[in-house]
Amino acid sequence: MIDRQTDILIIGGSGAGISAAIAAVEKGSRVTLVSKGRIGKAGNVQMAGGSFSIDGKNAKELGYRTANDKVTPDVVFDNLVKEGYYLNDQNLVRQFVEESPRVAYELVQFGEKVGQKFAFLPPGKWFSVGRAWAAGLKAAAAAHPQIDILEDCLITHLLRSEKRVIGAAGYHIYTGEEIRVIARAVVIASGGYQVFSLQNTVTDMTGDGPAMAYRAGAKLADMEFVLCFPTALSPLRLRGSIYPYLIQVLMGKWGMPPVVRDKNGREILTPSEVYELVRGSKMEKLTACYYWGREIFAGNGTEAGGIWFDYSSYPQKKREEIVQRYIDYMSTWHRRGYYMGDDIQEVYRRILTGGYLEVGLGCEYSNGGIVVNEKMETGVEGLYAAGEATSGVFGAMRAGDGLIEMLVQGNRAGISAADYASGSEDIQETEIQYSCEREAMGKAGGADDPSYCAGTPGEIMEQCAGHDGISTVEARRKLEEIADNGFSFIRSGERIAKSRKELEQFAGQILPNMTIKEKSRTYNLELLDYHAVHNLYLCLKLGLEAADMRKESRGSHIRVDFPQVDHEHFLHRMVFGRTCDGHSVETVTPPAFKFALPKGSDADIISYLFNEEHNYLRPKMR
Amino acid sequence: MEIRVFRYLAGRDKEPYYDTFRVPDEAIREATVMDALNYISENIDPTLAYYRHSACNHGICGRCVLEVNGKPALACEARIDSAIPLVLKPVPNRGVVRDLVAVPG
Ligand SMILES: Cc1cc2nc3c(=O)[nH]c(=O)nc-3n(C[C@H](O)[C@H](O)[C@H](O)COP(=O)(O)OP(=O)(O)OC[C@H]3O[C@@H](n4cnc5c(N)ncnc54)[C@H](O)[C@@H]3O)c2cc1C
Ligand code: FES
Numbered sequence: 001m002i003d004r005q006t007d008i009l010i011i012g013g014s015g016a017g018i019s020a021a022i023a024a025v026e027k028g029s030r031v032t033l034v035s036k037g038r039i040g041k042a043g044n045v046q047m048a049g050g051s052f053s054i055d056g057k058n059a060k061e062l063g064y065r066t067a068n069d070k071v072t073p074d075v076v077f078d079n080l081v082k083e084g085y086y087l088n089d090q091n092l093v094r095q096f097v098e099e100s101p102r103v104a105y106e107l108v109q110f111g112e113k114v115g116q117k118f119a120f121l122p123p124g125k126w127f128s129v130g131r132a133w134a135a136g137l138k139a140a141a142a143a144h145p146q147i148d149i150l151e152d153c154l155i156t157h158l159l160r161s162e163k164r165v166i167g168a169a170g171y172h173i174y175t176g177e178e179i180r181v182i183a184r185a186v187v188i189a190s191g192g193y194q195v196f197s198l199q200n201t202v203t204d205m206t207g208d209g210p211a212m213a214y215r216a217g218a219k220l221a222d223m224e225f226v227l228c229f230p231t232a233l234s235p236l237r238l239r240g241s242i243y244p245y246l247i248q249v250l251m252g253k254w255g256m257p258p259v260v261r262d263k264n265g266r267e268i269l270t271p272s273e274v275y276e277l278v279r280g281s282k283m284e285k286l287t288a289c290y291y292w293g294r295e296i297f298a299g300n301g302t303e304a305g306g307i308w309f310d311y312s313s314y315p316q317k318k319r320e321e322i323v324q325r326y327i328d329y330m331s332t333w334h335r336r337g338y339y340m341g342d343d344i345q346e347v348y349r350r351i352l353t354g355g356y357l358e359v360g361l362g363c364e365y366s367n368g369g370i371v372v373n374e375k376m377e378t379g380v381e382g383l384y385a386a387g388e389a390t391s392g393v394f395g396a397m398r399a400g401d402g403l404i405e406m407l408v409q410g411n412r413a414g415i416s417a418a419d420y421a422s423g424s425e426d427i428q429e430t431e432i433q434y435s436c437e438r439e440a441m442g443k444a445g446g447a448d449d450p451s452y453c454a455g456t457p458g459e460i461m462e463q464c465a466g467h468d469g470i471s472t473v474e475a476r477r478k479l480e481e482i483a484d485n486g487f488s489f490i491r492s493g494e495r496i497a498k499s500r501k502e503l504e505q506f507a508g509q510i511l512p513n514m515t516i517k518e519k520s521r522t523y524n525l526e527l528l529d530y531h532a533v534h535n536l537y538l539c540l541k542l543g544l545e546a547a548d549m550r551k552e553s554r555g556s557h558i559r560v561d562f563p564q565v566d567h568e569h570f571l572h573r574m575v576f577g578r579t580c581d582g583h584s585v586e587t588v589t590p591p592a593f594k595f596a597l598p599k600g601s602d603a604d605i606i607s608y609l610f611n612e613e614h615n616y617l618r619p620k621m622r
Numbered sequence: 623m624e625i626r627v628f629r630y631l632a633g634r635d636k637e638p639y640y641d642t643f644r645v646p647d648e649a650i651r652e653a654t655v656m657d658a659l660n661y662i663s664e665n666i667d668p669t670l671a672y673y674r675h676s677a678c679n680h681g682i683c684g685r686c687v688l689e690v691n692g693k694p695a696l697a698c699e700a701r702i703d704s705a706i707p708l709v710l711k712p713v714p715n716r717g718v719v720r721d722l723v724a725v726p727g
Contacts, residue, residue: 037676038726041683131682152675152726173675174719174726202683204676235652237701240679341681341699471668518669520631523723526668528675 002172002179006032006148007421008414009168009181011155011209012189014043015406016387016413018137019103020187021147023414029421032148032181034155034170036190036204040138042151043191044201044388045403048130049242049340050249052401056123058101068123073097075617076400077594082616083283084395085555085608086571087222090592091374092393096400096408103407110143111136117332129333129340133403153179155208156531157454158186158216161431164381164424165216169456173528176457176521182432184421185382187413188213189406192366192388193539196488197480198305200231200240200362209389210369211535212454214578215446218378221575221588222391223368223539224546227398227556228293228489229285231362233306235346243339243347244309244359245285247326253280256322258309260292261356262300268292268307274606282399283609289361289489290558290605296361297490297560305360305484312354323348361489365398367391367556368543371575376413382420386413392573395590396555445534447582448541451512452534457521460530469513472529478506479533483540487547492560496548503541511537542583546574549585553605565602623647623704625658627670628711631720638718640709643667647704655690655710656698659722671721672697687713688722697722 008024010017013035021033035042055076059067077097081088108118108126116132141147155170159182167182193207214220230244248258257275260268270291278284292307301307311319327336327348337345350357370378370385372392378385386409393405445452453463470478486499514533516526552566553559572587589597602608609616625645630638643662650658656679659672673686679698686697689711702708716724 037683038685041678041685042676046678046682047680154675174723199679202676202678203674236650236657237652237654339680340678341696473663473668474665477664518671520634520720522631522720523671525663525671525674 002150002177004032004148004181006030006181006183008032008185008187008417009034009183010187010189011168012043012191012387012389013037013039013149013151014045014189014191014387015133015137015403016189016191016389016410017187018141019407019410020189020386020414020417022140022144023411024418025144025146027415027418027422029418030148031146032150032183034150034153034168034179034181036152036154036173036208037202038151039141039149040134042202042204044205045137045406046130046134047200047202047242048133048403049246051121051125051127052104052403053123053125054101054104054404055097059120059124062101062105064120064124066120066122071123078617080400081395081594082614083399084397085565085605086567086592086597087395087554087573087590089392089590090594092372094593095374095412096393096405099408099411100404103411104404107133107136107140107407110140114139119332132333150179154528154531155179155190155212158212158383159432160216160380165383166427166431168212171457171521174523176524178456182427184424184427185384185417187376187417188370188383188385188389189387189410189413190389192369193536194363194366195480195483195536195540196363197477197484198231198233198240198360198362200242200364206532207366207535207539208531209385211538213370213378213380213383213385214538214576215444215454216383217380217578218383218385219371219575219577220369220391220542221371221573222395223543223576224550224557224574225367225396225555226363226487226543227285227365227367228289228361228363230288230359232358233302233304233360234358238342238344240362241339241342241344242362242364243342243344244357246330246339247347248309249280249284250329251322251326254322254325256311256314256318258311259313261308261310262295263302264300266300268295274609277609283397285364286397286556286605289556293361293489293558294560302358304358306358308356309359310356311351316352319352323351365402366539367394367396367398368539372409374412375416376409377416382424384413384417386410396557398556446578447580448578449507449511449534449538454531457524457527460527461516461519461521464514464516464530467513467515469510469515472514472516472526472533475510475514475533476529476536478510479536479540482506487540487544489556490558490560491547493548493551494561496544500544500548503537503544507537542576545585546576549574555605558605563604565605565608567598567601571597623650623702624707625662626707626709627662627722629721630718632718641667650702650704653702654698655688655695655700655702655708656686658702658708659697671719671723673723685726688724689713
C-alpha cells in the first residue's frame with residue numbers, strides 16, 4: 001500500500017492541479033499530487049485546439065503592441081456575464097478577469113521557455129495548441145521538484161471524519177496497489193464529465209471529482225449545462241477530432257465559412273446578422289448547437305447524427321487559396337496535412353474537390369460541477385475545488401476560456417488550502433480510524449446510488465464476482481446511449497423524461513449487477529469503468545433532473561418545448577446536495593454585484609443577444 | 623476480420639499466448655487499432671488490457687504505443703486494412719504489465 005501523510009493533497013495533474021500544487025508549495029506547504037494520467041499528457045489541456053485570452057488593456061501593459069486596450073477588464077466581465085445568460089457567480093467572474101493576466105502570461109512564458117509557440121492576436125488572445133499549454137504546465141511543475149507526484153493513480157473516494165475531509169484513497173492503475181493519502185486539506189482538480197458517445201475529450205473525463213465531492217457532502221450545481229461544438233464524425237479514424245471547429249472558425253474568418261447541409265442536402269442557414277454577431281467568438285459554438293442541432297434533433301441529421309460541411313459553392317481558386325493559407329497557418333503547430341496526430345489530407349482533398357465533411361456536435365466542456373466560492377472552498381471543511389470540476393464562473397454558457405478558469409482557480413485553491421492547512425488542527429488518529437472503519441460518507445453511494453461502493457479494488461471485485469449482469473465496459477456504452485438521447489445539445493421534455501426513465505431502469509437493473517470478469521487488479525479496465533460508470537451515472541442523473549426542471553432555454557441548455565429565456569422564473573442555479581434519502585435541490589439566485597439581473601423574458605436564446613436592454617457588447621470587443 | 627492479440631500476465635500465465643478475435647468488417651471500416659480494441663473490449667472480451675485510462679485518441683499523448691504487425695505504432699493512429707491480417711503485441715523491451723500494456727516508458 002502506498003501510504004502518505006501530507007499537508008495538501010491535490011487530485012488531478014493537469015492545469016488546475018499543477019497550478020494549485022505550485023501555489024501551495026510556494027506558501028511552504030507539503031503537497032502530494034495524484035493524477036489519473038501523466039503530467040503533461042493528462043486531462044483536457046492537451047486536447048485544446050484554440051486559444052486563451054485576457055483583457056486587451058492588461059495585454060498591452062504586458063508589452064503586446066497589437067493588443068486592443070479598449071477591451072478593458074470591465075468589457076470582458078460584461079461579456080462573460082451576458083454570454084453566461086446572467087447565471088454566472090459574478091464574484092467568480094470578477095476573480096477570473098482580475099487574475100487572468102498574471103497566470104496566463106506565466107504559463108505562456110513557461111511554454112516559450114521549453115520551445116512552444118503562442119501566436120498573440122488582438123484583443124488579448126494567444127492562439128496555440130494543447131501540447132504547448134501542457135508542455136508549459138509540465139515545465140512549471142518540474143520547476144517545483146518539492147511537489148510529490150503520483151501518476152497513473154485513480155482516486156476513488158475522499159476520506160472524512162465527522163467534521164472534515166482528511167484525505168483520499170484510491171489505487172495504482174497499473175499495479176492495483178492501494179493508495180491512501182492523509183492530508184490537512186484536499187483540492188479536487190480532476191476536470192469535468194463527458195457522458196456522450198461522441199468523444200472529443202481525453203478518456204479520463206469521468207466526473208470523478210464532482211461525484212466524490214458530492215458523496216462527501218459538497219454541493220453540485222449547473223449540471224444541466226454542457227457545451228458542444230463541431231467535431232468530426234467520419235471516417236471512423238477521425239471521429240472525435242475537432243478539426244471541423246478549427247476550419248469552420250479560421251476559414252470562416254478568412255471569408256469561407258462552410259455551407260451547412262442536412263441529410264437531404266438542404267442548406268441549414270444561420271441568419272447573417274447572427275453570424276456577424278458571434279463570428280470568431282465562443283458564441284459560434286452556441287449558434288452551431290442552436291441552428292444545426294435543431295435540425296439534427298428533428299431527424300434531419302445524417303445517419304451518424306450530424307450535418308455536412310460543403311465548400312463546393314466557393315470558386316475553385318478561392319478554395320485553393322484558403323486551404324493553402326490554413327495549412328500554412330497551422331504548420332506552426334502541426335505537421336503539414338495533419339491536425340494533432342491525425343492525417344487530415346483527405347479533408348483538404350474533399351474541400352478542394354467539392355466533397356462533403358460529416359460533422360457532429362461533441363461535448364467539449366461541462367459547466368456543472370462543485371459549488372465553490374472565491375476562495376475555492378466547497379462548504380465541506382478541508383475540501384477545495386478548482387477548474388472544470390467546479391461550477392459557477394461561466395453560468396449557462398462557457399463563453400470564456402476553460403484554460404483560464406483552471407489556472408486562476410487552481411492558483412487560488414492552492415493558496416486557500418495552504419492557508420487553511422497551516423492553521424488547522426492536526427489530524428487525529430481517531431479521525432483516520434473513523435474514516436476507515438465506518439462506511440464513511442464519501443465512500444458509499446448513498447440513496448442516489450446504493451449499489452456503489454468506492455472500496456478497495458479487492459472489495460469491489462469481490463462484490464462484483466457474484467453478479468450476473470453485463471460488464472462495466474458495456475454498461476458505460478449503455479449510459480452514453482441514454483445521454484445521447486435525452487441530454488444532448490437540444491432537448492425536449494419528452495426526451496428528457498424518456499432518458500430519466502431509462503436511467504432509472506439502468507440504476508435498478510444494470511448498475512447493481514455489473515460484472516468484472518478479470519480477476520487480476522493489474523491494469524484492469526473493468527475495474528476502472530466500474531468507477532467511471534457510477535460517477536458518470538451520478539452526473540447524468542443530476543444533469544437530467546436539472547434539465548427537466550429548467551422549463552426554459554438558457555445558454556447551452558436549449559429546449560424545443562420551452563424556447564424562451566424565462567428570467568422571471570428560472571434565473572437561478574439548481575444546487576444539488578446529498579441527503580439521507582437521496583438529494584435536495586435548492587434554487588439559488590446567482591450573486592450579482594455589478595449589474596442587476598434582468599426581469600421578464602426573451603423569446604429565445606438568440607433574441608436574447610439582440611435585446612438592447614441587455615446591452616450586449618461582444619461586437620465592440622473585436 | 624481476424625485480429626490476433628498477445629495475452630500475458632506475469633505470475634498467472636506460464637507464458638504468453640495469443641487470442642484471436644473475429645471483428646465484423648463494418649465495425650472497423652476506416653478505423654484505427656484503438657477502435658478495434660474498443661470494439662473487442664465492449665463486445666467480445668472486457669478483460670483485455672490495452673492502454674485506455676487517459677487516452678487522447680488523436681496521437682497527442684503518445685501513450686497508446688504498441689506493436690502492430692511487428693512495428694511500433696500508436697493504437698489510436700494505426701489504420702486497419704481488413705485485407706491484411708493484424709497481430710498486436712506490447713512494445714518490446716519495456717516489460718509487459720498485462721496483455722498489450724507495457725511498463726510505462
Ligand atoms: C477538444 C477540446 C478543446 C478545448 N479547447 C480549449 C481552448 O482552445 N481554450 C480553452 O480555454 N479551453 C479549451 N478546452 C477546455 C479546457 O481544455 C478544459 O476546460 C481544461 O483543460 C480544464 O482543466 P482542468 O485542470 O480543470 O482539468 P483537466 O485538464 O481535464 O485535467 C484533469 C486532471 O485530473 C485527473 N483526474 C481525473 N480524475 C481523476 C481521479 N479520479 N483521480 C486522480 N486524477 C484524476 C486527470 O488525469 C487530469 O490530470 C478544450 C477542451 C476540449 C475537450
Ligand atoms: S491515445 Fe494519445 S497518442 Fe494514442
